Amino acid sequence: MADITAASVKELRERTGAGMMDCKKALTENGGEMEASVDWLRTKGLAAAAKKAGRTAAExxxxVAVAGTKGAVVEINSETDFVAKNEQFQSFVRDVAQLALTTAGDVEALKAAAYPSGGTVADKLTENIATIGENQSLRRTRVLEVPQGAIVSYVHNAAAPNMGKIGVLVALESAAPADVLTALGKQIAMHIAAANPLALDDSGLDADLMAREKAIAMEKATESGKPANIIEKMVQGTMAKFRKESALLSQLFVIDGKTPIADVVAAAAKDAGSPIVLKAYERFQLGEGIEKATSDFAAEVAATAGIKKPDPVS
Known part of the structure; x- marks a missing residue:
C-alpha cells in the first residue's frame, strides 16, 4: 500500500475542499494517485469540480501587446514574484510581447527573434538570468488576428501596463466601429479572466476531459440506484450542464449573471447595426499547469540536526 503523506492529504484538500478524513480515504483507495483521488471524491459528492489549472505555481x-487587428500574449517565468517589480525585467516582458506579434505564436521563433538592444531574445534572457540572479524562462506565446475588426486585451492583477497575473486576448471580427468593439471586447475579456472557459464553444471541449466527466457522472448516477433509463437521462443532464458552463459562448455573463455570452455579442451587433463574430480568445494565467517544487523547511532542519522525520499519515 502506498504511503499517504500529510502533504498529499493537504494538497487534495486544497484542490477539492473535501474533509481531511475523506481526502485520506480517497488517497488510500486510489494508491496515492492525486487525479484518481480527485475523481473518487467527486463521484462520492465530496468535492467540487477539479480546477482547470490545478495549483498555480510559477512566478x-x-x-500582452496589440497592433491593429493582431494581438499577442506571452508568459515569462522566474523563481520568485520579486522579479515582477524589477524594471529591467518589466522592460523585457514589454519588448518580448511586442516581438511576439511577428512570430505567429511560436516560442522557438520568438527566442530566435532579434532583440532591440542587440542579440536575440534568448541572448537577452540569458543576460537577465545573470544580472537579476534568478532562473527565468520564456514559457509560451499565442497570437490572434482577424482580417477586420479588433483584438482587445485585458490584464488582471496588473504589475505594470499590459502585464500581470492573467492576460486575455479577445478576437472580434466585424465592420462595427472600433470603440464599440473595444468596449465589447473589454467586457468579454474580463468575463474570460473571471470565468476561465475551457473552449469557445462546446465543439471545442477536449474529448478526454469530456470522457472523464461522463465517467464521473455515470458513476454518481449509478449510485442512486435508479433504473437504467433514468440514469442515462441524469448523465445527459449533467453533461449538458457541464458543456454549457465550460464553453465561453454559452457561459452566463459574469456582469449580469443571466445572459449567455453569445447573446451579449448578438445584442452588441444589433445596437451597432453590423454583424459581430467572436472568433477566438486566449487566456494565460501565470504558472497554470506548472507544479512548483516545495520544500519542507522543518524537515530540512530536522534532517540537518539528525532528527528522525515523522512517519507519514497512515
Whole structure:
C-alpha cells in the first residue's frame, strides 16, 4: 500500500475542499494517485469540480501587446514574484510581447527573434538570468488576428501596463466601429479572466476531459440506484450542464449573471447595426499547469540536526 503523506492529504484538500478524513480515504483507495483521488471524491459528492489549472505555481508575468487587428500574449517565468517589480525585467516582458506579434505564436521563433538592444531574445534572457540572479524562462506565446475588426486585451492583477497575473486576448471580427468593439471586447475579456472557459464553444471541449466527466457522472448516477433509463437521462443532464458552463459562448455573463455570452455579442451587433463574430480568445494565467517544487523547511532542519522525520499519515 502506498504511503499517504500529510502533504498529499493537504494538497487534495486544497484542490477539492473535501474533509481531511475523506481526502485520506480517497488517497488510500486510489494508491496515492492525486487525479484518481480527485475523481473518487467527486463521484462520492465530496468535492467540487477539479480546477482547470490545478495549483498555480510559477512566478513573474504574463504580457500582452496589440497592433491593429493582431494581438499577442506571452508568459515569462522566474523563481520568485520579486522579479515582477524589477524594471529591467518589466522592460523585457514589454519588448518580448511586442516581438511576439511577428512570430505567429511560436516560442522557438520568438527566442530566435532579434532583440532591440542587440542579440536575440534568448541572448537577452540569458543576460537577465545573470544580472537579476534568478532562473527565468520564456514559457509560451499565442497570437490572434482577424482580417477586420479588433483584438482587445485585458490584464488582471496588473504589475505594470499590459502585464500581470492573467492576460486575455479577445478576437472580434466585424465592420462595427472600433470603440464599440473595444468596449465589447473589454467586457468579454474580463468575463474570460473571471470565468476561465475551457473552449469557445462546446465543439471545442477536449474529448478526454469530456470522457472523464461522463465517467464521473455515470458513476454518481449509478449510485442512486435508479433504473437504467433514468440514469442515462441524469448523465445527459449533467453533461449538458457541464458543456454549457465550460464553453465561453454559452457561459452566463459574469456582469449580469443571466445572459449567455453569445447573446451579449448578438445584442452588441444589433445596437451597432453590423454583424459581430467572436472568433477566438486566449487566456494565460501565470504558472497554470506548472507544479512548483516545495520544500519542507522543518524537515530540512530536522534532517540537518539528525532528527528522525515523522512517519507519514497512515
Amino acid at each position: 513573474v508575468l504574463v504580457g
